[in-house]
Amino acid sequence: MDIRLFIPPTFAAWILACAFAAAGDSPPPVYHRGTARKIAQLTGEVDRTLRVPTRSRTRSRASILGTDLGSSFEHKGRLCFLFGDTAGAHGGGRDSFAWSDAAGPEALRLDFPVDSEGKFIPISIPGISQKAYEVPTGGISIGDAMYIVFTTDWLGEDVKNMGRSVLARSLDDGMTWEALYDLSQHRDGDLSQAHFINAALAETDSAAWDGGLPWPGQVVLIWGSGAYRKSSPRLACIPSERIEDRSALRYFAGLDSAGAPRWSERESDAAALADHDVVGELSAAWIEPVRRWTMLYNSKEPRGIVMRTASKPWGPWSDAEVVFQPWLDNGYGNFMHVSWELPERRDAFHDPNKQNVWAGAYGPYLIPRFAHGDARRCWIYYTLSSWNPYQVILARSEIGAPLDPPPPLLEESTLSFGDAQWRKTSDDFYRIAERDGQRWLTTFAERKDADQGALWRWLPRDGSAVALRFFVRGGQAEAMLLEGGGDIPTDAADMRALYDSIKRGEYGTVVRCAWGLNDTETPVTVEWRLSPYDRANLKVAIIDALDSPWGFVGVSEIQMTRDSNVHPDRAEDRAARMDGLGSN
Template sequence: IDPYRHLISTSWQKPEHPAIEITSPHWYQKESEFESDVATAHQIERWKPFGKPIIFGEQGNTGQNWDERSALRMRLRSWSAFFNEGVLIFWNTSGFKDYRNESAANLYIGPEERGYVRALQQFVRDIDPDVQKVTVAVSDQSRVRVYGLRSAKSFAAYLHNFSDHEKPTTGLSLILDSPMSGVGIWYSPATGQVIQQMPVPSGVQTLSIPPFVVDIALKIQVSQTSGTQDLSAQQSTKVHYVPGSSRKICQLTGEIDRERQQPTLNQTESRFGVRGTDLGSSFKHNGRVYFLFGDTIGRRGGDSIAFSEDADPEDCVALQFVTGPDGLYLPPRVPGIRLGAFEVPTGGFSHNGKMYVFFTTDHSEQKVMGRSILARSRDNAQSFEYLYDVSRDKFINIAPVIVNNAEVPGLPDSQGQGLLLWGSGTYRKSDSYLAYIPLNAVEDRQALRYFAGLEPNSVQPRWSTNEPEAVPLFAHPCIGELSVAWNPFLRKWLMLYNCGNPRGINFRVADQPWGPWSSAQVLFHPWEDNGYCHFMHVSWASRRCDSVHDPGRENEWGGEYGPYLIAHYTKGDEMRTMIYYVMSTWNPYNVVLMKSVLEVER
C-alpha cells in the first residue's frame, strides 16, 4: 500500500484488516476519576486480541471539554495507558473550557494537564522499551489498584488509591519480583518529583509504600558505579521552578523591541551595525561581563562580542560592542579557523588578564559544528590566537567554569584553580559530558581529564586522559547549546539547555559537577510562559496572533534556544534564587534577557 514501507493505520479502527498495522480506536468518556485507571485498562484490553499496537487516535471527554476533575482523569488515564501497553492521543481543545458535545467533547489541555504529561515523560524516559505487563501485589487491594511492567533491565509499578482522593494512604506494602538489584525511586505523577529512594536487591521482596493521596509510581534502575550511567536517577529533585516566574526583561539586541514596538535600550543596529544575532554566552573579564554572540546579521557578517559594566540586570543590560576603528562591531577572527554559519563562540573565561574563548568550526551538511577549538586574546577580543583543537566528539558546545579545587573534592587536583568544561557532542542530539583541566595548564591540551564514571563501590569520580571514555552525566540526548553555573544561594550546580522533549528550556541541579543530576524540569515553555504570540513569532500559516517576525518570515516559527546563564547577576537567599539568562528566539532573530525564579522545596 505504501511504497515507503511506513506502518499503516486509519483514523478509525480497522484492526481486523490485514493491511492495518496499528489499531487506532477513538474513545470519549466522562467516567468517575476513581475509575479512570480501570476504564483505560478495559479499553486497551478490548483491542489486544488483534495483536497490534494500540494507539487511541482520539481521546477526550463526553459532554464538555473541561470540568474541575478532567485534568485528574487525564493524568490517571495517561499513566494507566502506559502501564497497560497503550497510547492515548488527546483531542485538544484548549482555546476555551466550555466546548460541549454529548458524544465527543474533546479535552482542554492547559498548564496543569501539560504538567502531568511532562511528569509522565520524565518517568518513562529511561525505562527499557522491552518491558511487558507483570503481576504485582499490593497489601490492600480494597483500596489500591496496582499495575506493573518488567524486563531484564527495568521494573516499574503504578498505584492508584481508588478509594479516597483526600486522605493519604498509610501502612501499605508492595510485593514484587525485581529482575536486578538497583535503586528504587518512588515518584509523584502529580508533580514529577522524587518522593523517596532506597536500595533494592534482586528477587521477590516486599517494599513499604510511602504515603500518597491519589497515585504514586515506582521504578527500579540498575545502580551503576562506573561506565555509562544515568546519575539523575539517584538524586531527589530538591529544587523546583516557580510556575509563572519566567519572564522577558527586555530585548537585548536589535533596533526595535518587536513585542513592545519601541526602541531597544541598546539599539545595536544604528550604534554598532548589528541588526540581529543569537546565543550570548557570558563571562567576567577585567571587571566587565562579556557576551559572545553567534551568527550576526550586520554589515560585516561573522559573529560579534559585546560587554557590559551594569551591576543590576533588572531593567535590562546596557551593551557596548567590541568594535573596529569605524565604530562597527568587530567579528572575532582566529587565524586558520573558519568562522562562518554555525561556527560560533560557545563559551569563554578569563585568566591572568587574558581572554580565552571556545569556538565551533568545520560546519557541513553532514555535521552541524564538526570541531571545537580554543583561542586566546591578549587585547580584550580585538584579535585572537589559535591554541589547539579541543574536540571532534563530545565537547563541541562547551560551558566553562573556573573553580577553586579545594572547594570541589574529587577533582584531579586538590590545590589551585581548575577549569570545568561541560560539553555536548552531536548538535542537539547529545547527552552532557564533563572534563577538567588545571587553570595554570589551560594552554596544554594534554592536561585535559574526562569524567569517566565513578570508581567501583565508591562515590569518587574517575578521570581519564581519553575523551572516548567520557560518560554521559545523565540520559537526555537532545542537548546542543548549554550553560552551567554554581548557584551560591541554592548551593548547587545549575545547568540550562534547550530541548524538544520536554519542549522548552530545561534545567537540572546537582551537588557535585558530575552529579547525581536531578531530573529535567522545564524553566521556560514558549506557550505557557508567554513566548509565542508575544516576543516569539507564530507562523501565520498556523494563526495570526503577533507581528514580531523578521521581514519576509511571516510563515516561519520562532523557537527558544541558547539559554546562557549570567552567573554574575544571580540573586536570592537560601530558599529562593532569581536567575538571569539570555535566550535566542530565532524569529525574530535576536536575543532577549530573561529572569526566572527557583525555590528549594520546603
C-alpha cells in the first residue's frame, strides 16, 4: 500500500476566502477542482470516444459529419446555436445554425434547418466572404429579430486572423440573414485598434448598474477580442432599440479618478478589462446562482479554459481561474486525442488520418439557461470544441465558494481480477496471464476471437475511489466505466444484445470507454479521474461481444486511488508534467 502526502492547491483558495471574509467583501467564485466533465457529444452521428450514438445524430438528420464552436442565445423560448466550419453536405467551409427546446442539459438535442434532401441549410450573409475560418461568434435576440456577429476577411495563413466582424440580422428565425454594418475592422492588416472581431453579447437593464452604463433602459453589452488569441478582452455598449445604429456604440475606456466608468465613441479608446493577451473565442453571461458576470475563454497561460467573473459588466474582473485543464480534467485520452507521436499511446480514437494531430480545447460558450446551484456550489454548462475529433461537446464545471481544504492522504490499491467482487457471465471466455511484470486479463482465450462474455464490479460504494489507472492491448472489445444504474446481468446468453443494452444506458450511463489498437504489443494508457461523477455509484466492466478478427481485448490489473475527500487533487503533479504537450 502506497500512502502519499500532498498539499492541495485548494488550500490557497481557502486562505484567500478567509482574507475576503475578514475584509467584509464577497470573494469571486472559484473552480472546484476535479469537477469538470463532458456531459455529451452534441455533434456527429456517433460519439466515437464512447461508441454510442449522439442524441442529435447530425449525419443522418442534417448531413453534418462534424463542426466546432457552438455559441448560443435565447430566441422565442428556444436555445439557438451558431456553429463554425461544418464538415458535411456543403464541404467544410460553411457554417451552421441549430436550435433546441431542451429544458435541461441531459435532454439537449440539436435540430438543424434542412432542405428537401435532408442537408443542413448553411448560414448565408450576402455580400461578405464566408469561407473556411470565417465564422459566427455570438448572437442575441431583440424583439422578433436575431442578430449575430460574423467574422470575415480571413487574412491568410501567415497572419491567421479574421480582418473584420459584421453585425447581421435575421427576421425569419435564422433562415435568411442580411449584413447591417462592420462591427470591427483591421486597417491594412493592423488589428491593434480592432477589439471586437470575436464577440459575446448579452442584454441587461442599465438601471441595475447604478448609472455606470452610457445609455438608459435596455442595452446590449458586447465583450470582444481583437487579434486572434493575442488580445485582451474589451467591452462595448449599445441601446437595444438602436442596435442597428453603429453610431450608438460606446466603448468602455477605463475608470475616472472617482472610480466611475468612462465611455468613448472611439473603438481605439477601448480599455482592456484584464491584461491577458491570449483571448480569441470567448463567451460572457450573467450567471444567476453566483450573481456574477462570467467570462470563459481558452488560454495558453495558464493552460486550459479559464474563467473570470465580475459583479459589474466592466469589472473589476477576477484573476483567471482554470475551469477545465485538458490533462487534469480527463480531456486528453478520453474525448481529446493524444498524438501518436507521443511514445505512450493514450487513446484509440481520432479523425481519419489524424493520428498525429493533437486535440485542443477551445470555444467555451456558456449556456446560462442550464446553470444551477447556489453561491456555494454552482454548475455552469458550456459548449467546448476538441479539434480532433472535430466535434462539439457539452461540458460542465462546478464553481462557487472555496471549499475546505481536503485531507492530504491517498491510498493505492489493486482491483485484482481474482477477487470475489467481480461478477462474470462465465469463467471460460477469458484467461489471466503475467506480462511485463503485471497480471493481464485477455478475452482471447480457448476460442480466440470467438470468445465472448462480460465481467464487472462496483467500485467502493462509500465513494472513496478517486482514480483508476490501467492499460489495454489487443482489439476492439472494451473496458467501460458506468455511472448509476443497476447490476449488469451475468446470465445473458446473447452478448451482443447485452452490449447494446449497456450502450443504451439500461445499466447506467457509459462515461468512459477504452479499447485496443488492433495490436498486441502496444499498450494504451488509461487514466480515469472519478471526481466529476457520482462516486458511490460507479462500476467498471469488461465486455467482449465480438467474434470477428481483433474481437478481443487485454486489460491489465486496475490500480485504484482512494481518498475520503470529495475534491482530490491527485493528478496535479502529472498534469503539470504533461502541460507542455497538446494544443489549444
